[in-house]
Each structure stands twice: as C-alpha cells, then as structure tokens.
Amino acid sequence: MEPWMIETRQLTRSFKDTRAVDGLSLQVPAGSVYGFLGPNGAGKTTTIRMLLGLIHPDGGEIRLFNRRLRDDPMGVLRRVGSLVESPSLYPHLTGRENLEVLRRMTGGSRSEISRVLKVVNLENAANRLVRNYSLGMRQRLGLAAAMFGQPELLILDEPTNGLDPAGIHEMRELICRLPAEGLTVFLSSHLLSEVEQMVTQIGIVQSGRLIFQGKPDELKARTRNQVIVATDRLEESQKLLVQQGWKAVHGQNHHLTVPVNGAADAALINTRLVQAGHQVYQLSMEHPSLEDIFLKLTEEQEKK
Numbered sequence: 152m153e154p155w156m157i158e159t160r161q162l163t164r165s166f167k168d169t170r171a172v173d174g175l176s177l178q179v180p181a182g183s184v185y186g187f188l189g190p191n192g193a194g195k196t197t198t199i200r201m202l203l204g205l206i207h208p209d210g211g212e213i214r215l216f217n218r219r220l221r222d223d224p225m226g227v228l229r230r231v232g233s234l235v236e237s238p239s240l241y242p243h244l245t246g247r248e249n250l251e252v253l254r255r256m257t258g259g260s261r262s263e264i265s266r267v268l269k270v271v272n273l274e275n276a277a278n279r280l281v282r283n284y285s286l287g288m289r290q291r292l293g294l295a296a297a298m299f300g301q302p303e304l305l306i307l308d309e310p311t312n313g314l315d316p317a318g319i320h321e322m323r324e325l326i327c328r329l330p331a332e333g334l335t336v337f338l339s340s341h342l343l344s345e346v347e348q349m350v351t352q353i354g355i356v357q358s359g360r361l362i363f364q365g366k367p368d369e370l371k372a373r374t375r376n377q378v379i380v381a382t383d384r385l386e387e388s389q390k391l392l393v394q395q396g397w398k399a400v401h402g403q404n405h406h407l408t409v410p411v412n413g414a415a416d417a418a419l420i421n422t423r424l425v426q427a428g429h430q431v432y433q434l435s436m437e438h439p440s441l442e443d444i445f446l447k448l449t450e451e452q453e454k455k
C-alpha cells in the first residue's frame with residue numbers, strides 16, 4: 152500500500168447553504184511537494200482547516216500518516232507543521248525571540264531555533280526586529296515556526312500569496328529543499344504559475360470538488376498541441392478550417408488557435424489555407440502551458 156501522508160475520503164463540509172468542500176478524496180504521497188490548486192472560493196482553506204483539526208467535517212474521513220485524525224488528533228497533529236494565512240508574529244521582538252516564545256510554549260531545544268533559522272535562511276537577520284522584516288522574511292519566519300519540532304508534514308495555505316517575485320523565488324527555493332530533509336509539503340495556491348516549479352504533485356479543486364489529481368506531466372499530457380496561425384483574413388480562414396473539421400478558434404490578438412495531434416497537421420493546415428488563397432503570416436506549434444490548462448479546466452467547470 153502506498154504510504155499516503157494525507158488521505159481524505161469523500162471529505163465534505165458546508166457553511167449554511169454553501170457546500171465549500173464536496174466529496175473530496177485526496178492522496179498525498181510521502182516526500183512530495185503537493186500543490187493544492189484552485190481559484191478563490193474553491194474550498195482550499197476550508198480543506199486545510201479540516202486537515203489541521205481546526206474545524207470538523209460534515210462527512211468523510213481524514214487520515215494523516217495512515218491514521219484517522221479523529222481517533223487521535225493530538226498524536227497525529229504533533230507531527231504536522233502549518234502556516235495558515237499570515238503568520239502571527241510579535242513585531243517588537245526579533246526573529247530569534249519570536250521562536251524563543253514558541254519554544255517556551257511547546258518545548259524543544261535551543262539548537263532547534265538555530266536549525267530552523269538556518270533552513271529558512273534567516274540566520275543573519277535573526278537578531279533584527281520583525282517590525283523591520285519584509286513580507287517575504289516574515290513569511291519565512293512563519294515557515295521556520297511551522298518547522299519547529301521537526302514535523303514530518305508541512306501544510307501551508309497560500310505561502311506565496313502577496314510576495315513579490317523575489318520573495319516567491321526565495322520561498323520556492325526553500326520549499327524545494329524540504330523533501331531532502333524528510334518532509335512532505337502540502338501547499339495551496341490560486342495561481343499555478345507561482346508554484347508550478349516546486350510541485351511534484353497537483354490536485355485541482357473547483358467548487359469544492361477535485362477535478363484533477365496527478366503529476367504535472369500527467370496534466371500536460373491531457374491536452375493536445377495547438378497550432379497558432381495568423382492570416383490576412385482570419386474570419387474566412389477560421390470558416391475554412393472549421394468546414395474541414397478543425398476546431399479553430401479565435402485566440403487573443405489576431406490569430407487562430409487550432410488543437411492538433413502533430414507536425415503533419417500543422418503542414419496540412421498551412422497547405423489548405425495557401426491553396427484557398429489565404430496569406431499565412433505566422434504559423435507555429437505550441438503546447439499549452441500548465442497555467443493555460445489550469446485556467447481552461449477551472450473555467451470549464453464553472454460553466455457546468
């Protein structure tokens with residue numbers, strides 16, 4: 152049996168008449184960086200709050216480390232570190248002092264403070280007041296706090312939200328190194344582009360339901376290549392291609408997008424257009440980016 156670090160079965164939770172999470176079955180492999188993705192309002196935070204025992208499900212089951220959360224919440228959650236929304240920090244204390252407060256509350260050694268500061272690359276800033284930290288530094292200190300006590304699983308809700316590109320880059324570098332330290336990371340985001348480079352697994356939710364789960368490559372493999380073509384008379388070109396059975400649609404700017412199977416199709420499209428007397432200005436083949444696929448998937452679901 153696969154050693155799932157997180158497994159949910161038909162997890163469900165409503166607020167009044169909103170079904171925030173609807174029959175969600177997730178499987179998070181050990182050692183993965185799992186990107187839990189979906190547009191705002193999809194149910195990510197509600198799911199994470201249930202995983203952390205902060206709210207109770209209406210139905211379904213949560214297993215962490217192959218144990219049911221409700222059988223032993225304290226025992227299970229002791230092995231989990233988390234960062235939900237912005238970290239609660241004392242601005243008038245230094246980074247190190249903030250962790251010292253945490254250490255006194257939860258126990259643990261002083262060397263543990265140095266260890267986590269090192270992991271998040273804040274050793275040099277440890278004696279500065281948090282008030283003077285950038286948002287990215289605060290977020291990293293929050294992550295250090297989440298890693299205190301050597302958890303096996305980190306659950307992070309939108310850890311890149313609000314960070315500038317440099318902050319996102321630092322967070323990404325940091326998170327990518329965690330599996331090598333024996334950690335499994337489960338993180339949410341409403342922007343695939345921000346987490347694409349660090350995740351090894353993807354789960355996409357929309358309206359509380361899981362619409363995809365698998366590796367990034369599996370998500371890519373679900374879509375076809377497309378030909379981008381620009382001509383001197385787009386409307387007619389589109390008509391012509393549609394008549395011949397291609398699913399040509401207007402892309403942004405002045406071009407058509409045509410899903411195809413391979414290079415032979417690109418050549419055929421070119422020939423047909425030229426034979427009909429259309430001037431082809433541009434013709435290229437591309438694979439949709441993960442972000443395109445993500446947007447398309449979540450849009451399609453919205454219409455249902």
Ligand SMILES: Nc1ncnc2c1ncn2[C@@H]1O[C@H](COP(=O)(O)OP(=O)(O)O)[C@@H](O)[C@H]1O
Pocket residue numbers: 166169170171189190191192193194195196197198
């Ligand atoms: N405490 C709450 N009371 C009422 N509705 C809520 C509450 N928390 C979340 N919701 C609703 O549940 C849905 C999912 O919200 P949320 O889990 O925060 O989504 P996400 O984190 O993906 O943006 C939304 O429609 C939201 O308005």
Ligand SMILES: [Mg+2]
Pocket residue numbers: 195196197
């Ligand atoms: Mg949220």
